[in-house]
Amino acid sequence: MTLIKSISGIRGTIGQARGDNLTPEDVVKFTAAYARWLKPDAGDDRCKIVVGRDARLSGEMVYNLVSGTLMAMGCDVVNLKLATTPTVEMAVVAEKADGGIILTASHNPAQWNALKLLNGRGEFLNKEEGEQVLRIAEEETIDYAHVSHLGSEQVREGYLDYHIDRILSLPEVDTQAIAAAGFRVAVDGINSVGGMALPRLLKALQVGEVIEVHCDPTGDFAHNPEPLPQHLGDLRDAITQNKADLGFVVDPDVDRLAIVNEDGSMFGEEYTLVAVADYILRHRRGNTVSNLSSTKALGELTRRYGGEYHPSAVGEVNVVEKMKQTDAVIGGEGNGGVIFPGLHYGRDALVGVALFLSHLARTGLSCSGLRKRYPGYHISKNKIQLTPDIDVDNILHRIKDEFKDHRVNDIDGVKIHFDEGWVHLRKSNTEPIIRVYSEAADEPSAEALAGKIMQAVERIK
Numbered sequence: 001m002t003l004i005k006s007i008s009g010i011r012g013t014i015g016q017a018r019g020d021n022l023t024p025e026d027v028v029k030f031t032a033a034y035a036r037w038l039k040p041d042a043g044d045d046r047c048k049i050v051v052g053r054d055a056r057l058s059g060e061m062v063y064n065l066v067s068g069t070l071m072a073m074g075c076d077v078v079n080l081k082l083a084t085t086p087t088v089e090m091a092v093v094a095e096k097a098d099g100g101i102i103l104t105a106s107h108n109p110a111q112w113n114a115l116k117l118l119n120g121r122g123e124f125l126n127k128e129e130g131e132q133v134l135r136i137a138e139e140e141t142i143d144y145a146h147v148s149h150l151g152s153e154q155v156r157e158g159y160l161d162y163h164i165d166r167i168l169s170l171p172e173v174d175t176q177a178i179a180a181a182g183f184r185v186a187v188d189g190i191n192s193v194g195g196m197a198l199p200r201l202l203k204a205l206q207v208g209e210v211i212e213v214h215c216d217p218t219g220d221f222a223h224n225p226e227p228l229p230q231h232l233g234d235l236r237d238a239i240t241q242n243k244a245d246l247g248f249v250v251d252p253d254v255d256r257l258a259i260v261n262e263d264g265s266m267f268g269e270e271y272t273l274v275a276v277a278d279y280i281l282r283h284r285r286g287n288t289v290s291n292l293s294s295t296k297a298l299g300e301l302t303r304r305y306g307g308e309y310h311p312s313a314v315g316e317v318n319v320v321e322k323m324k325q326t327d328a329v330i331g332g333e334g335n336g337g338v339i340f341p342g343l344h345y346g347r348d349a350l351v352g353v354a355l356f357l358s359h360l361a362r363t364g365l366s367c368s369g370l371r372k373r374y375p376g377y378h379i380s381k382n383k384i385q386l387t388p389d390i391d392v393d394n395i396l397h398r399i400k401d402e403f404k405d406h407r408v409n410d411i412d413g414v415k416i417h418f419d420e421g422w423v424h425l426r427k428s429n430t431e432p433i434i435r436v437y438s439e440a441a442d443e444p445s446a447e448a449l450a451g452k453i454m455q456a457v458e459r460i461k
Helices: 024-042 059-072 085-094 127-139 159-168 175-181 194-204 233-241 269-283 297-304 316-326 349-363 367-371 392-402 443-460
Strands: 003-006 009-013 048-053 076-082 099-103 112-118 153-155 184-188 209-213 246-250 257-260 287-291 309-312 328-333 337-339 378-385 407-409 414-418 421-427 433-440
Touching: 003 127, 009 024, 024 059, 024 099, 024 112, 024 127, 048 059, 048 085, 059 076, 059 099, 059 112, 076 085, 085 099, 085 112, 085 159, 085 349, 159 194, 159 349, 175 349, 184 194, 184 233, 194 209, 194 246, 194 349, 209 233, 233 246, 233 257, 246 349, 257 269, 257 349, 269 287, 269 297, 269 328, 269 337, 269 349, 269 367, 287 297, 287 316, 297 309, 309 316, 316 328, 316 337, 337 349, 349 367, 378 443, 392 414, 392 421, 392 443, 421 443, 433 443
Parallel strands: 048 076, 048 099, 076 153, 184 209, 184 246, 287 309, 287 328
Antiparallel strands: 003 009, 009 112, 099 112, 246 257, 328 337, 378 433, 407 414, 414 421, 421 433
16 A cells, blocks of 8 residues: 655555555644644634545545644634535635645545645645645644634535636636537546536536436545546446537546547547647637646647747646746646636636537537547556665666657656657656656557657666
8 A cells, every 4th residue: 555745745545554554643744734834824813724525435534634633733624525626726715715635636546545735825835835844744843722722614615606606707618609509418527526516517507418427426436537548438338328419527626627529539638738728729829838748739739829838847736837937828737637827726627628618619510520620649658666676766867868869858757859759757746656658649659659768667677
């Protein structure tokens, strides 16, 4: 089993022995460290922290630990109960809170959970802030509040409606066009908070018919929560059997969006952002950002509209930082994460749905027809399992040296550019693996590039 401590929070598996899993002691320790880190910014006022969670089975247990610890630290808790990650991010700002905690392990399977930590802007902690929290946790010198200064809890369950209302108010969201299109849309909520949020959003957008698949937020995931083609058989069946125009699937905390065409084929997670960017750039000419592991199609599209494309290190906080630096009008990650600063600086599948449907409605095309507007590049996603004896830094250094005759970007791992495509190697922040992503004009070429680099890694190991 696994426990991963990183600047973006703490993530691990629930149950079994201490020391190598996300235990109650770990939850308390890191929650208290986060609260202590926030307190200087609050001054003489009590810290106010927004907490929401996805529907996974351990969520209520972990929430009780987090909430109790925050109150023991003298912090007031705003409990959103079941909530999407972007909803929590927006609630932090609306509540004028000092920070927020999202209890979700995102795409990880049901045995995982995590504490994702936000600052007072509703954004993930940067590297320096995250390292400060980790350092405080390891010092284990926490002073809890006197009994007369304990925090309180307030339950607020209306923020999903607030989130949806804000999306509907965006000038780029064309509810009239969506209503006129009469779309029939299937959605897979993976029995988490997406099962609550997606149908409610689609009805507010006046979609003609919503076909719900796994939308009961029990936390008993109906399939592996990673929104990959091999996990989406039920959604594809629902689309073809009901003659739906398209289907949407999200991960358990609704910050990633994947789209399935009317014929059951995948639109492609990489092209969620590309399609939404195409729509936004028609309205707002400007720059774009995605991480190094994302398709080069976004850069090509951006330049076609006269803007500049900028790559960032992997991770939402890095994309957001680069977007602010370059005044980007749209950005995100190739895993289906759309960041639209017109709403907020966070990956948000709900705003992605609204913008994508507006785009699709205005084009008058089928979903597969819209996909054909964009390049057919293929990204191959592979991984190398890590063991304690593997020196990742040494591997990356030697790979960079071995391929020094090619253009190399090393702001996050090593990305090597070849004539036929690229390969990006980096250590995962969420799993004990090295991710190996490659892109080329077709699947065999992408697989061949990945294989070439993975063989080199095997020689070095």
